[in-house]
Amino acid sequence: MNSSLRILTSAAKGPRATRWLFAFVIVCSTISFADPSLPHLFSDHMVVQHDREIQVWGTADPKEDIAVTLAGNTRTVAADSAGRWSVQLPSMPPGGPFLLKVAGKKTILIKDVMVGEVWIASGQSNMTFALSGSVGAEQELPTADYTNIRLFTVPRRTVSQPQADTQPASWQLCTPDNAKEFSAVAYYFARDLHRKLQVPVGIIESAWPGTAIEEWVPPAAADHDARLKPMLQYWNRSQGGHFDDSRQPFDLQFDDFELIPGPDSSATALTVANFEDGSARTTLGGDWSYNWRDASETTFEIVSPGRAGSGFAAHLAGAVDAADDSRVTVHYHADGSPVDVSSYAGIRFWARGNGMFRFRSLQPAITDWDDYSIAAIKASPEWTQVTIWFRDLRQDGWGVVNDFTPSAVSGFSIEAMPASGYPDRPASGLYNGMIAPLVKYPFRGAIWYQGESNGQRGPEYRVLLKDMIEGWRTASNQPDMQFGIVQLPNHGAIPTQPGESGWAEVRESELKTSQELPGVGLAVTIDVGDPKDLHPHRKAEVGQRLALWALGATYKQPIVYSGPIYKSMEVEQNKIRIRFTDIGAGLEARGGDLRGFAIAGADRKFYWASAVIDGDSVIVSSPQVSSPVAARYAWGDSPECNLFNRDGLPASPFRTDTWPTPVWK
Numbered sequence: 183m184n185s186s187l188r189i190l191t192s193a194a195k196g197p198r199a200t201r202w203l204f205a206f207v208i209v210c211s212t213i214s215f216a217d218p219s220l221p222h223l224f225s226d227h228m229v230v231q232h233d234r235e236i237q238v239w240g241t242a243d244p245k246e247d248i249a250v251t252l253a254g255n256t257r258t259v260a261a262d263s264a265g266r267w268s269v270q271l272p273s274m275p276p277g278g279p280f281l282l283k284v285a286g287k288k289t290i291l292i293k294d295v296m297v298g299e300v301w302i303a304s305g306q307s308n309m310t311f312a313l314s315g316s317v318g319a320e321q322e323l324p325t326a327d328y329t330n331i332r333l334f335t336v337p338r339r340t341v342s343q344p345q346a347d348t349q350p351a352s353w354q355l356c357t358p359d360n361a362k363e364f365s366a367v368a369y370y371f372a373r374d375l376h377r378k379l380q381v382p383v384g385i386i387e388s389a390w391p392g393t394a395i396e397e398w399v400p401p402a403a404a405d406h407d408a409r410l411k412p413m414l415q416y417w418n419r420s421q422g423g424h425f426d427d428s429r430q431p432f433d434l435q436f437d438d439f440e441l442i443p444g445p446d447s448s449a450t451a452l453t454v455a456n457f458e459d460g461s462a463r464t465t466l467g468g469d470w471s472y473n474w475r476d477a478s479e480t481t482f483e484i485v486s487p488g489r490a491g492s493g494f495a496a497h498l499a500g501a502v503d504a505a506d507d508s509r510v511t512v513h514y515h516a517d518g519s520p521v522d523v524s525s526y527a528g529i530r531f532w533a534r535g536n537g538m539f540r541f542r543s544l545q546p547a548i549t550d551w552d553d554y555s556i557a558a559i560k561a562s563p564e565w566t567q568v569t570i571w572f573r574d575l576r577q578d579g580w581g582v583v584n585d586f587t588p589s590a591v592s593g594f595s596i597e598a599m600p601a602s603g604y605p606d607r608p609a610s611g612l613y614n615g616m617i618a619p620l621v622k623y624p625f626r627g628a629i630w631y632q633g634e635s636n637g638q639r640g641p642e643y644r645v646l647l648k649d650m651i652e653g654w655r656t657a658s659n660q661p662d663m664q665f666g667i668v669q670l671p672n673h674g675a676i677p678t679q680p681g682e683s684g685w686a687e688v689r690e691s692e693l694k695t696s697q698e699l700p701g702v703g704l705a706v707t708i709d710v711g712d713p714k715d716l717h718p719h720r721k722a723e724v725g726q727r728l729a730l731w732a733l734g735a736t737y738k739q740p741i742v743y744s745g746p747i748y749k750s751m752e753v754e755q756n757k758i759r760i761r762f763t764d765i766g767a768g769l770e771a772r773g774g775d776l777r778g779f780a781i782a783g784a785d786r787k788f789y790w791a792s793a794v795i796d797g798d799s800v801i802v803s804s805p806q807v808s809s810p811v812a813a814r815y816a817w818g819d820s821p822e823c824n825l826f827n828r829d830g831l832p833a834s835p836f837r838t839d840t841w842p843t844p845v846w847k
Contacts, residue, residue: 218242218267218286221346223623226293227353229332229384231300231624232276239268239622242286251283252295261286268622276381296330298382299375300625301732303368304398304617305632305668307391307551308717308724315549316366316721323358330381331356331372333364336388339615340397340607348619353384365389367631367668370725371732378733386625388616391551394635395646397612403653407645429479429501430600432508432537434561437488437495439512441526442569449525455512457484457494466521468513468593470496480508480598489532489565498598499535509597511544520546520590528571529594535561538599541570544592547584550717552577554586558599583714613653621657627664627701627736628654629728633688634670634716640687640843647695651702664736665702666728667692669834671711671718674819680780680788682843686817689835693747703731706745706834709772713820727831742766745831751813751838757803758813759796760838766827769795776800778823781810786841788814800825812839 220240230236238250242261249258250269257269278296283289303309313319313326333356337349354360361369365387372383390397439454455464462470462484472482480500488495502508514521533539542555554575559568575586636643647667655663669692670685677683689708696704705727712718734743746762746769753759758781762769771777776793779802791802791813802813816823816835825833 217288218246218248218261218284218290220284220290220292221619222348222351223334223386223620224282224292225352227296227332227355228282228292228334229296229298229300229353229382230274231626232297232381233273234624235273236271237268237622237624238271238282238284239266240284241265242267246286249283249285251285253280278382296332296382296384298330298384299379300384300386300623301368301371301375302617302620302625302628303365303371303385303387303389303631304628305389305630306393306635308634308668308721309365309367309389309629309631310387310391311366311550311717311719311721312363313366313369313721314362315719317719318722319366322722323362326356326358326361326369326373328356328373328376330383331376332382332384333360333368333372334384334386335364336386336616336620338390340390340611341615342608342611344401344614344618346619348616366721367725367728368629370722371629371728372725374726374729375732378729378739379737386620386623388620389631390612390616392635393607393612393632395632395643395650396609397607398617398632399610399646399650400613400617400653400657401610403649403656407649430537431499431501432535432598432600433497433499434533434535434537434539434598435485435495435497436596437493437532437565439529439531441523442528442530444525444527447525447527452526454514454529455496457488457496460484460486460494462496464512464514466514468515468518470510470512472498472510482510498596500598502598502600509542509595511593511595513593514591518592520592522589523572523591524588526588527573528569530567530569532565533559533561533568534563534565536563537561540597540599541568542595542597543572543575543586544594545584545587545590546592547587547590549719552584552717613650617654618657621654621659624660625658625663627666627732629666629668631668631724633692634673637670637688638684640684640691643688644691644694647691648699651695651699662701664732665699666705666731667696667702668705668724668728669693669707671707671724672709672820673711673713673716673718676713676820676822677818680782680790680814680817683818685819686821686835686837687843690837693834693836697747701736703728703735704744704834705731706832708816708821708823708835709832711820730831742827742829742831746825746827746833748815748834748836748838753810754801756808756810757801758810758838759799759801760813760815761799762833764827764831765798766829766831768828769798769800770826770828771795772824772826774824776825778816778821778825779813780815780817781807781813782839783807783809784811786812786839788812812837812841814838 246261259267259269261267274297276298279294282292282295333354368385372385376383438456441452443449484494485497538558540558542553696702710720710723730743733739734741744764747764749761749763779791779793780788781791782788789804789806791804793802814837
């Protein structure tokens with residue numbers, strides 16, 4: 183199913199045509215996977231993992247005979263008494279395109295199937311950060327045309343039990359338009375693998391902004407670890423075992439949108455949309471578009487009558503839970519370009535119905551999710567006028583702070599919400615809804631960018647990360663599944679004195695996990711973050727460093743794929759000598775003298791240290807520490823540090839001590 187649908191009905195067709203269009207799209211999606219049926223991962227343009235047995239599975243009538251054919255290889259099976267079936271096709275070398283045929287009482291044809299490398303891209307908001315918002319997007323997007331890179335975005339879903347299938351979704355070719363809203367990190371990772379390996383690459387993006395790692399840990403992995411049981415017990419108590427029943431209906435109508443002139447303005451009220459012609463167009467030439475990828479049980483339509491008892495109104499209805507993102511987006515101009523609303527003080531419109539909604543203003547300067555908005559409004563059963571003053575719009579505060587720019591506003595969105603607000607998401611809920619449906623589909627590995635939501639729980643994160651990786655490996659029956667971790671970048675306060683840091687502890691957990699589990703790698707990003715922005719825009723380096731790790735460690739190419747990693751330390755009188763692995767062509771300080779080191783004596787009080795490179799080691803000292811016993815590097819939320827190897831890769835933050843750190847709240 184397409185990820186968005188633009189409602190562009192004419193006055194002659196009216197609302198009935200709009201409703202029919204929705205029904206047509208949904209019915210066609212159902213027909214595409216008629217009995218027998220396949221999971222949504224099996225669609226045109228799919229990529230299957232080469233040199234591994236190819237598993238194909240689905241449902242049919244009980245005992246129905248099924249024949250599956252790919253590239254001349256056919257396997258037959260009878261569905262079991264519950265209607266489930268599965269076959270294993272022989273492994274294949276990279277290539278394509280092929281036709282996948284599944285024949286039972288009816289026949290399904292999946293076209294343009296490629297055999298190549300398949301990776302899952304998971305995590306939170308920095309993994310979902312769109313290519314269009316990243317540094318260099320203006321140059322990259324026009325060239326993002328790779329027919330042998332395929333993209334699959336898993337719709338968001340959190341549930342208490344593992345699911346057999348994703349919500350409706352399909353594979354897409356990597357084109358400038360399709361790549362625009364895809365994960366920037368995953369795109370650059372796939373691009374570099376494709377260029378170097380010269381094989382098809384499929385990326386399955388399964389990520390959700392603002393999520394904690396415990397939501398991605400398989401239930402079985404969490405249940406066997408006694409250290410995690412208190413967390414599971416908390417979630418079970420808070421949800422009462424009824425999270426899956428949390429879906430709540432809403433039914434909202436909107437009409438007569440107009441911009442309100444400012445008190446000192448000579449402008450007159452400007453009608454933005456009143457739907458009088460039965461279309462979802464704005465008066466400035468733009469339109470209303472609706473994305474139901476993450477809210478499949480909702481609809482948007484233009485209905486009659488409108489507020490005045492005649493004409494038309496916008497209608498948004500359905501049911502949502504904590505997994506759903508149901509919002510209609512309004513662009514003032516058809517191409518999304520901004521307009522100047524400086525002469526206006528706000529916007530007013532009429533609303534009625536059941537449920538809650540939130541107004542968000544959209545401006546090009548904001549490329550993440552922290553746009554300007556107001557608190558949620560509860561709809562009234564009767565038509566009620568709503569006034570949004572631009573002066574009252576605020577950012578939530580978790581992204582970079584941007585000025586509201588009335589001279590450049592591209593439109594607004596209206597987000598539908600449950601009447602009682604969103605419930606907490608359960609532990610393992612995202613694994614159940616967004617990873618469990620993938621584990622039978624062979625893939626090479628996963629790349630992971632998460633940790634911000636666990637930023638004050640570093641030691642616990644180390645336990646959770648290991649359990650998650652091992653849990654995914656067990657569930658997918660792939661003990662050698664590769665796993666690339668993005669180490670958290672610099673963000674937050676720049677330390678003026680050496681001290682403790684929650685983010686540094688998460689970075690340490692990520693480093694230790696990469697050292698303690700086979701097949702796990704690390705992409706260090708301590709140099710490409712932003713102290714003021716939780717969503718740094720330099721995503722190309724992140725994807726490229728993940729690709730370097732995969733090319734060197736997974737595909738065994740003879741390249742340098744890691745920056746310096748702490749190996750050992752020796753006390754030499756009043757100095758400490760620190761040795762490293764992965765020095766490549768040698769150590770170097772980028773941009774001046776070496777910075778970021780601190781040392782401490784037995785009193786455990788750290789002081790900034792002077793540091794010099796000596797061959798494959800760094801010697802650190804401080805006149806305030808005559809008998810040093812420990813050293814740290816880049817230990818802070820947003821540390822000033824500049825140790826690299828000459829191959830251009832930064833050193834990972836580390837500490838030589840194992841002293842207890844504070845319990846963060």
